[in-house]
Structures are given as structure tokens and as C-alpha cells.
Amino acid sequence: MTQFDAAASVRQRSDKVVLVGNPNVGKSVVFGYLTGRYVTVSNYPGTTVEITRGEAQAKGGAVEVIDTPGVYSLLPMSEDERVTRDILLAEPGARVLQVCDAKNMRRSLMITLQLAEMAVPLVLAVNMADEARDRGVMPRLEELERRIGVPAIPTVAVRKKGIDRLMGLVERSLPPCVVVSYGDRIEAAIARMETLLPNAPPLGKRALALMLLCGDDSLTPWLAENVRADRIREMNEVRNRLVEEVGEEIAYRVNQVRLQWIDSLLDGMGEEPATARGTDWPQAFGRYAMDPVYGVPILFAVLFLAYEFVGVFGAKFLVDLLEGGVFGKGIVPAAAWLAERAIPWGIVRDFLVGPYGMISMALSYAIAIVLPIVGTFFLGFGILEDSGYLPRLAVMVDRIFKKIGCNGKAVLPMILGLGCDTMATLTTRILETRKERVIVTLLLALGIPCSAQLGVILGMLGKVGAAATVTWLAILAAVILVVGYLASKVIPGETSDFILEIPPIRWPQVGNLAVKTMARIEWYLREAVPLFLLGTFILFAADRMGWLLSLQKAMEPLIVGALDLPPKAAEAFLIGFLRRDYGAAGLFHMARGGLLTNLQVVVSLVTITLFIPCLANLLVIVKEQGAKVAAGMALFIFPFAILVGALVNFAARRMGISF
Numbered sequence: 001m002t003q004f005d006a007a008a009s010v011r012q013r014s015d016k017v018v019l020v021g022n023p024n025v026g027k028s029v030v031f032g033y034l035t036g037r038y039v040t041v042s043n044y045p046g047t048t049v050e051i052t053r054g055e056a057q058a059k060g061g062a063v064e065v066i067d068t069p070g071v072y073s074l075l076p077m078s079e080d081e082r083v084t085r086d087i088l089l090a091e092p093g094a095r096v097l098q099v100c101d102a103k104n105m106r107r108s109l110m111i112t113l114q115l116a117e118m119a120v121p122l123v124l125a126v127n128m129a130d131e132a133r134d135r136g137v138m139p140r141l142e143e144l145e146r147r148i149g150v151p152a153i154p155t156v157a158v159r160k161k162g163i164d165r166l167m168g169l170v171e172r173s174l175p176p177c178v179v180v181s182y183g184d185r186i187e188a189a190i191a192r193m194e195t196l197l198p199n200a201p202p203l204g205k206r207a208l209a210l211m212l213l214c215g216d217d218s219l220t221p222w223l224a225e226n227v228r229a230d231r232i233r234e235m236n237e238v239r240n241r242l243v244e245e246v247g248e249e250i251a252y253r254v255n256q257v258r259l260q261w262i263d264s265l266l267d268g269m270g271e272e273p274a275t276a277r278g279t280d281w282p283q284a285f286g287r288y289a290m291d292p293v294y295g296v297p298i299l300f301a302v303l304f305l306a307y308e309f310v311g312v313f314g315a316k317f318l319v320d321l322l323e324g325g326v327f328g329k330g331i332v333p334a335a336a337w338l339a340e341r342a343i344p345w346g347i348v349r350d351f352l353v354g355p356y357g358m359i360s361m362a363l364s365y366a367i368a369i370v371l372p373i374v375g376t377f378f379l380g381f382g383i384l385e386d387s388g389y390l391p392r393l394a395v396m397v398d399r400i401f402k403k404i405g406c407n408g409k410a411v412l413p414m415i416l417g418l419g420c421d422t423m424a425t426l427t428t429r430i431l432e433t434r435k436e437r438v439i440v441t442l443l444l445a446l447g448i449p450c451s452a453q454l455g456v457i458l459g460m461l462g463k464v465g466a467a468a469t470v471t472w473l474a475i476l477a478a479v480i481l482v483v484g485y486l487a488s489k490v491i492p493g494e495t496s497d498f499i500l501e502i503p504p505i506r507w508p509q510v511g512n513l514a515v516k517t518m519a520r521i522e523w524y525l526r527e528a529v530p531l532f533l534l535g536t537f538i539l540f541a542a543d544r545m546g547w548l549l550s551l552q553k554a555m556e557p558l559i560v561g562a563l564d565l566p567p568k569a570a571e572a573f574l575i576g577f578l579r580r581d582y583g584a585a586g587l588f589h590m591a592r593g594g595l596l597t598n599l600q601v602v603v604s605l606v607t608i609t610l611f612i613p614c615l616a617n618l619l620v621i622v623k624e625q626g627a628k629v630a631a632g633m634a635l636f637i638f639p640f641a642i643l644v645g646a647l648v649n650f651a652a653r654r655m656g657i658s659f
Helices: 027-035 079-090 105-117 129-135 141-148 163-171 184-196 205-213 217-226 229-246 250-269 281-289 295-342 346-353 358-387 389-402 408-417 421-430 434-447 451-464 466-490 510-544 547-563 569-578 580-592 598-610 615-625 627-655
Strands: 016-021 040-043 050-058 061-067 095-101 122-127 152-154
Touching: 016 027, 016 079, 016 105, 027 050, 027 061, 027 095, 027 163, 027 510, 050 163, 079 217, 095 105, 095 163, 105 122, 105 205, 105 250, 122 163, 141 152, 141 250, 152 163, 184 205, 184 229, 184 250, 205 217, 205 229, 205 250, 217 229, 229 250, 281 295, 281 389, 295 346, 295 358, 295 389, 346 358, 346 510, 358 389, 358 408, 358 421, 358 510, 389 408, 408 421, 408 434, 421 434, 421 510, 421 615, 434 466, 434 598, 434 615, 434 627, 451 466, 451 580, 451 598, 466 598, 466 627, 510 547, 510 615, 547 569, 547 598, 547 627, 569 580, 569 598, 580 598, 598 627, 615 627
Parallel strands: 016 061, 016 095, 095 122, 122 152
Antiparallel strands: 040 050, 050 061
């Protein structure tokens, strides 16, 4: 038992615990174990950054646990870092549990030092201790505890080792006893800043003074609310004088001093002896997965397995089981039978079980069709995520994505889009700048077919031949690259640097996958299903008022004249706005009935793949990017899809290509 296990509580217990740490250190796993389940997931006010809150049981009663975004610094350089800092600012008295990476304590201690300057009660969970011991880099935590004055507990979160001690220590936690000197000039400026700050600020005066001296403009709203204008002017004068004395790179100087202090600390701590290691094939696989040569076949193998699991097992087997069996033969006929006998009003019966009914369409779509697809995709994505493969894929494709104004992280929502564009649009939140999020959202809406639509399309192309399939893929790839490149030039804003943690390759833990997948499914049921209900209601009302028929007739000249398709194809494109795979399915039935030639199949599939996003996706774009951006995307995509389809039709006929 360490000194901290026996320490008496000297401060009043806080009812909130904030989890802090670098990305990919196991914070969410620790959160899941402490709280038992994910309770609430919501955007932090004024941002698109998600914050997860749960409730843990401690000796003193229930404690709220807040899981913050992974950060590299608490001097904000990204929206995630600003949100984490703002949570600490908004929760005075909250205790902090920092999850560290035992394999990279140098980076973790950078956060520890900043938390020490904030004077927050702190406990360190030194996670992935087993991997650090295997590599012979596990620091001696007794010496670390002595030097910084807070508990440092070795944990293996995926196996729940050491986690049971954390809440008891957090309840009795104290601020670290660490003071780093930054030199006479900076220290004098810090001292002057501290006299200008209000008494009893939510974070330590030293930390706030350092942030302001380093040029943290994100503190401006807090200053405006809590500090007099004359004092703010004097703070600016203090910083300007310091800039004249030491130069603009104050933040760089501060970070260099911190790193020197951390290196000195680590040198004096020593390391535990390495344990016997087994085969290192997972790490060899990790290196090959990032290789520009070997990484390509590994990527194709991963995509093939993902397609088999999501596109075949999820989108075909499970969807057929639920849509054709549970809903098609059970729920919908039963609901129609009850409505026929219990509801005398035809409009109400149609509202429930008609062509655009809440049960027959909205719930059937959301539960029987989309849920199996996104459920299997969430599980598959969780496996790729927990295994450590996804960051390696991002590294491999970073150079390509830089051409379209993004970085390698953009590949993650793009891959998710092959499962469901609606869900993928929400995951664009992992991208750091608004410009990147808008570009990827546009490309998802434009050229990434969801797995349900993809299955129908590949089925049609398979009957036409390999040349048609290659043509379709080549056109989509070219469109994505060209539109992405042009969007990066037109859309204002900056792109972010590509900084991504590369975790070791490891076997995913079944329990963690189950918790994560169920949390995402719970989110889908709570956030996405209401959008399907709303969209179906809009279509029901439009159908009742005759708008759908009018739209179909208005589209026919364009479909026939520009694309050289039969008039009936207009119905498929219109219904494709409701559901992408419904539109593709309409074309499939036309092709099977001999109404489309091979060339018309290719033209129609290129056009409907690029066609405006489905209603659910459009509503999510409105939610994430605003109505103006969503409307602008739709107004661009619709004529652009028709234009590309018309060009394909014209070029093929001009060159005599009939497939």
C-alpha cells in the first residue's frame, strides 16, 4: 500500500471527476469500466466535439465522470484541446484522473505538468503497463509518485487491472507539488499577471497566467466576463513587454523548459526490468500495414473482409431476415390488419402503414434495413479501431488526401461512408478544422455509396461485365479527386497538421467491443431514428398534396433528354432521395425487366451514385453544418450528377462504347 492509499481526505469531496489524457491511451475504456455504461453523449456547447458523461459509484456516493477529448496540450491548438481546457475551466473543484501511456511517459507528463500548474487534484492511471513492461520501458512509479506528489497507478484497462483502485484514490486526491521555473523574465511576467487575475479562479493563477503569456486568445470570452477592462489592458501590456524582451516564441520557450524538466525527471526515475517477450508478429504486421507497397494488399484484404461482414452478412443476410421476415411477414402485416379493423380513417391508416407510413416505411427503414448495416459496421469499425489498424491506414493515404485539402484522418469517415453516409457525416467531427469537415461531408454526399446502395449497384454491374464496373469506379474516383481538389481551393479556411498517434497492434477485447458497439447503436436509435420518422412524415405530406407526382413529372424531361433514360427512371431518382438503395433498386428492376441497355445501366448508376444525398443524410448535414451549407451542397450535387451522367452518355455514344 502506498502513502496515497492511506492518506486522509483534507479537501471536500467533489462530485465530478474529469478524465484527461492523450489520444489512444485507453481513456474511454477506463470511463466505460468506471461508469458501467455510456450514459449521455452530447456536443459541447458551441462546438461539434462530443463529450461523454457517466456516473460512477464511490465510497462517498455517486460521482459524475466526464470523458474529455484526447489532447496533446492544454494550451489549445485545436477544438478538442480547447474543449478539454474549457471543461476544466467550467468545473472548479473537479478532480482529475489523467490516463497516461506507460510506453510514452514523456508525452503524457507534458499534460501532467500543465495540470499541476492548474492546481487541480490529480491521480495518474499509467495505462498499458503490460506493453511497457514487455518493451522494457516501464518507469518506476514509486519514484514518480515521490517527485510529483500524486498517486501513479499501473493499469491495464482492457483487462481491468488496477482500475478498481482509482476511484478511492481520486476521492482523496491532492494537487501535485510541482513548480517549474521558466527563467527570470517569464517568471516576473507570470507574477505580474497573477496579481491582475481574480482571486480564487477556477484554475490555478499560474496556469492562467502562462496561457495568456503564450498568446491563448481562446481565453478572451472568460476574461471579458471575469476581469475588468483596465486589467485586461494591463495584461496585454505585460505580454507585449515580454515579447519585446524574449521574442514572439514564448510558447516554444515554455514548452522547451517543460520538456527539459520532464527529461530530467524520467532520467532520474529509471525503468523496471523488461519481462520475457513472445513473438512480435503484431508489430511486424503494423509496420507492413503502413508500407506503401505491402500496405496496399493488406488494405484490399481488410476492405474485402469488411465488405463480406457488412455488405454481405449485414446488408444482405440480416436485412433480408429483418425486412423480409420480421417486418415484411410479421410487424407490417400485423399493423395493417389492426389498423384496418381499429382505425376508420383512411388517412390515419396510410400514415401508419401506407406507402410512406411510419411503421411500413420509417421504422422498417430505420430498424430492419439501416440498423443491421450500421450495427455490423459499428462492430467491424470497432475491431479496426481497437486493433490499431485505422491510424496506419490514415498514415498510408495521407499524401493522397493532402491533394484535396485534408489529411489522412479523412479516410476514416470516408470508409464509414461505405457503411452509411448518414453516420459517416457525424464522424467528420474527428477532423480538426471546419474546412476539412465541409470538404469530407461534401464528398460523402456526392460520391460515396452506402453499403445498401453499393450492394444493389455491384449486383447490376456484375451482370453487365467487368469493364462497366471498372468504368464506374474510375469515374467515381476521378470525381472525388477533382471535386475535392477544387473544393480545397474554393472553401475558405486552413487545414490542420497531420498529427496522429500510432498505437501498437493488439487483439481487440470482446468486452470493450461490446460496450463500444452498444453505445453507438444506442446513439443511433436516439439520434438517427427520429430523423427517419421526420423524413417519412415530410414525404407522406408531399405525397398527399401531390408534390411527389409533380416532381417526378418535372424531372422526366431532364432524365430522358440529358441522360437518354426511359421516363420511368425519374421515379427511381426521386425515390433515391428518400433512400439511396431504393433508387438503385428501382433501376435494378428496370434492368432486369429489359428496360435498360448496358450503356443506360452504367449512365444511370453513375448518376444515381452522385445524386443528391438521401433525406436522412441531408438532415444530418443540416444538423452538423447548418441549413445554408446543406442547401448549397444539394444545389451543387443535383446538376453536377446530371452533368456527369450526360457527359458519360455522350462520350460513350460518340466513341461507340456500349459495354
